[in-house]
Amino acid sequence: MLNFFKDLVMHLLKGxxxxxxWVLFLLGLIFMGVESYIKQATDGxxxxxxxxxxxxxxxxxxxxxxxxxAAASVMLVIPSYLYNFKPIKEIxxxxxxxxxxxxxxxxxxVVADMGKPLAGWHLLVKPxxxxxxxxxxxxxLNGYLILNVLAVTYVLYRAASGKAYKMSVMWPxxxxxxxxxxxxxTVTAFLYNGLSSRPFWNASIVAPRFIASALCxxxxxxxxxxxxxxxxxxxxxxxxxxxxxAEFIAYAMGLNLYLYAAxxxxxxxxxxxxxAPMEYLFFGLKGHNVLVPFTWTAMVCNLTAFTLFxxxxxxxxxxxxxxxxxxxxxxVYIDKGMGLIIPGFVPDTLGExxxxxxxxxxxxxxxxxxxxxxxxYTFMVKTAIPIYKGELSLLPKGSRPDIRSLHH
Amino acid sequence: MDRxxxxxxxxxxxxxxxxxxxxxxxxxxxxxxxxxxxxxTPEDKKKVVERLEKEYREKYHKDIRVKTTEAIPGVLYGYGxxxxxxxxxxRCVYACxxxxxxxxxxxxxxxxxxxxxxxxxxxxxxLEESEKYYNPETVPAPDHFYMPVQCQQCEDPPCVRVCPTxxxxxxxxxxxxxxxxxxxxxxxxxxxxxxxxxxxxxGEWNVPTDxxxxxxxxxxxxPKIKGSVEKCTFCIQRVREVPGRYxxxxxxxxxxxxxxxxxxxxxxxxxxxxxxxxxxRLKEELNxxxxxxxxxxx
Numbered sequence: 262m263l264n265f266f267k268d269l270v271m272h273l274l275k276g277x278x279x280x281x282x283w284v285l286f287l288l289g290l291i292f293m294g295v296e297s298y299i300k301q302a303t304d305g306x307x308x309x310x311x312x313x314x315x316x317x318x319x320x321x322x323x324x325x326x327x328x329x330x331a332a333a334s335v336m337l338v339i340p341s342y343l344y345n346f347k348p349i350k351e352i353x354x355x356x357x358x359x360x361x362x363x364x365x366x367x368x369x370x371v372v373a374d375m376g377k378p379l380a381g382w383h384l385l386v387k388p389x390x391x392x393x394x395x396x397x398x399x400x401x402l403n404g405y406l407i408l409n410v411l412a413v414t415y416v417l418y419r420a421a422s423g424k425a426y427k428m429s430v431m432w433p434x435x436x437x438x439x440x441x442x443x444x445x446x447t448v449t450a451f452l453y454n455g456l457s458s459r460p461f462w463n464a465s466i467v468a469p470r471f472i473a474s475a476l477c478x479x480x481x482x483x484x485x486x487x488x489x490x491x492x493x494x495x496x497x498x499x500x501x502x503x504x505x506x507a508e509f510i511a512y513a514m515g516l517n518l519y520l521y522a523a524x525x526x527x528x529x530x531x532x533x534x535x536x537a538p539m540e541y542l543f544f545g546l547k548g549h550n551v552l553v554p555f556t557w558t559a560m561v562c563n564l565t566a567f568t569l570f571x572x573x574x575x576x577x578x579x580x581x582x583x584x585x586x587x588x589x590x591x592x593v594y595i596d597k598g599m600g601l602i603i604p605g606f607v608p609d610t611l612g613e614x615x616x617x618x619x620x621x622x623x624x625x626x627x628x629x630x631x632x633x634x635x636x637x638y639t640f641m642v643k644t645a646i647p648i649y650k651g652e653l654s655l656l657p658k659g660s661r662p663d664i665r666s667l668h669h
Numbered sequence: 670m671d672r673x674x675x676x677x678x679x680x681x682x683x684x685x686x687x688x689x690x691x692x693x694x695x696x697x698x699x700x701x702x703x704x705x706x707x708x709x710t711p712e713d714k715k716k717v718v719e720r721l722e723k724e725y726r727e728k729y730h731k732d733i734r735v736k737t738t739e740a741i742p743g744v745l746y747g748y749g750x751x752x753x754x755x756x757x758x759x760r761c762v763y764a765c766x767x768x769x770x771x772x773x774x775x776x777x778x779x780x781x782x783x784x785x786x787x788x789x790x791x792x793x794x795x796l797e798e799s800e801k802y803y804n805p806e807t808v809p810a811p812d813h814f815y816m817p818v819q820c821q822q823c824e825d826p827p828c829v830r831v832c833p834t835x836x837x838x839x840x841x842x843x844x845x846x847x848x849x850x851x852x853x854x855x856x857x858x859x860x861x862x863x864x865x866x867x868x869x870x871x872g873e874w875n876v877p878t879d880x881x882x883x884x885x886x887x888x889x890x891x892p893k894i895k896g897s898v899e900k901c902t903f904c905i906q907r908v909r910e911v912p913g914r915y916x917x918x919x920x921x922x923x924x925x926x927x928x929x930x931x932x933x934x935x936x937x938x939x940x941x942x943x944x945x946x947x948x949x950r951l952k953e954e955l956n957x958x959x960x961x962x963x964x965x966x967x
Contacts, residue, residue, distance in 0.1 A: 304872065304873075305872045305873060305895045305896060307775065307871040307872035309871075311871070312776070312871070313776075313867075313869060314865075316856045317860060371855075376856070376869065376895070376897055376898075377852065377854040377894070378853070379701065380853045380854070383705070383851055384834050386705070386834075387834050387851070388833065388834070389831075389832055389833050389834060392831075393830070393831050393832060393833040394831065395831065395833040395855060455831075456831070456860055456861050457827065457863065457955045534797070605860070606860075608796075608797050610796075610865045611801065611865040612784075613799075
């Protein structure tokens with residue numbers, strides 16, 4: 262065991278030039294984020310651009326988006342375990358690792374947003390359960406993290422021992438993790454959805470749209486990561502798996518756009534006072550229009566990506582597919598981040614319009630948290646690949662595991 | 670910033686987060702592990718109050734009294750605001766700031782927001798045409814009218830429903846209070862409140878020492894904590910006294926537009942106005958059931 266960890270550290274320290282540049286880049290971002298967070302912790306959240314009017318901002322926007330990315334795993338878990346779709350089964354582990362990184366980022370983002378993070382333990386002592394959706398969210402997010410850590414650790418442990426994992430162990434984890442993945446989106450959506458004070462969120466379509474958009478952004482990121490991974494290492498990812506994922510994304514994006522259209526129709530056609538946040542997003546309100554360019558960018562990104570994914574020819578062409586993945590990532594990031602959170606507060610409950618854009622400190626702290634996620638993911642991949650190649654093993658030195666037996 | 674400065678800054682910052690100032694470490698730990706207010710025994714409360722008063726003395730060189738006066742049995746506070754009379758002078762806003770020791774700057778915290786409406790414009794349910802930053806030479810401005818908004822002390826408060834730690838709750842006398850020490854600063858209550866009544870301490874609490882009101886309540890106007898939420902408490906430090914005092918806003922109002930009393934007392938002024946005037950409550954459609962009644966005397 263000790264040898265294994267020694268080897269693991271060696272593997273993590275070893276890499277080509279690109280690897281060192283990448284890791285140093287991430288460490289630099291983390292350093293910057295920590296520096297900014299220290300300033301925030303010392304001076305208070307006054308260093309952000311949030312206010313009593315727009316009381317949640319960039320941190321919670323990124324949190325919401327990352328909850329969506331965590332769905333990447335379920336999108337791959339279902340075809341691989343439930344339908345035993347071989348090409349995806351080979352790579353499902355990488356999706357589960359992405360879920361781990363995403364949830365860790367979610368938790369960090371929430372902590373960054375708290376006024377008194379050191380008082381966080383109060384939540385464990387006097388949780389307002391079942392009344393507060395925030396308590397529910399803490400439970401489901403941590404539960405999801407544990408499930409994915411369990412799955413990844415078990416599979417890697419078996420592989421390092423030179424054995425394939427047992428489905429008798431995986432089934433319970435898989436069967437719980439599928440509904441659980443939906444629960445993290447539903448609960449996070451309900452967190453906003455349940456507030457009658459905020460008409461923009463208080464619409465029943467919020468939760469379904471949460472899931473639909475989550476099933477786009479996570480897998481889109483996976484597609485890009487898989488291609489990088491197979492370029493940089495010998496990990497096998499078949500074109501068949503990639504195009505199947507792209508097909509799923511097309512359906513999810515179609516559903517997402519349909520639900521969005523339903524919402525837009527309702528708001529603009531009925532034209533009640535509750536249309537104000539939508540107007541703020543798309544056209545600006547009383548000359549306040551900081552979000553307008555973002556909203557239209559997201560709209561164009563999502564529609565273009567949907568078109569590229571739904572046409573088999575552009576879906577199977579790697580150039581257009583990757584472009585579409587990028588568009589989806591940007592589109593959903595805006596749409597489900599700032600585009601969802603900020604209009605909840607604009608106009609505020611007393612009709613005031615406060616234009617919010619994040620401060621430099623908010624940007625740096627968030628970038629640091631993204632870097633933590635990326636570094637965590639890099640290290641996990643860097644652990645998994647040598648295990649599958651038999652270079653990193655729990656077996657006695659000298660004995661090589663039968664690599665072929667690890668493939669499912 | 671060079672590396673040395675950064676490291677120094679980082680060290681100080683880390684210390685600020687994690688390590689208490691050396692001479693106050695016992696007090697720091699006591700603050701950190703302080704219990705939830707509603708679960709404190711009278712002895713616990715006494716100890717906490719002593720610690721707070723000592724801290725305040727060291728920090729502000731002033732004797733600030735922190736009371737823990739309980740709710741008076743048989744009392745449910747209600748508030749009336751006469752829109753026929755309000756002239757939009759904002760004296761209530763500043764009387765409240767002074768009485769409740771609200772941070773004066775960066776940003777100044779105000780519990781009361783007075784909205785100005787133009788005659789004939791929409792109001793009541795759609796507040797988007799309101800002007801919060803009006804500033805005429807004299808009030809009332811011609812062709813305008815005013816509606817002050819503050820915590821409506823809901824009987825079914827959305828803020829209490831969403832608070833993850835039960836730090837905010839409705840006391841026996843109907844006042845929605847915050848245990849500032851127990852609040853984790855997640856601001857979910859601010860998102861949930863339909864009346865913009867909850868305010869966050871974005872920066873360090875700041876009130877010039879000579880302006881600190883030394884008559885304070887644990888759940889009310891004591892010095893606030895950076896990173897926690899606060900709100901109107903119907904001047905809990907005044908109204909729970911026997912004999913009780915009016916809230917600062919009721920006391921200051923030059924036109925007598927503000928009424929306050931016990932909803933359970935059939936002979937109270939607040940009951941009289943509810944029973945004899947045309948009253949309405951803000952955002953009735955949300956079923957928050959406020960104990961804050963707007964009415965018209967004319």
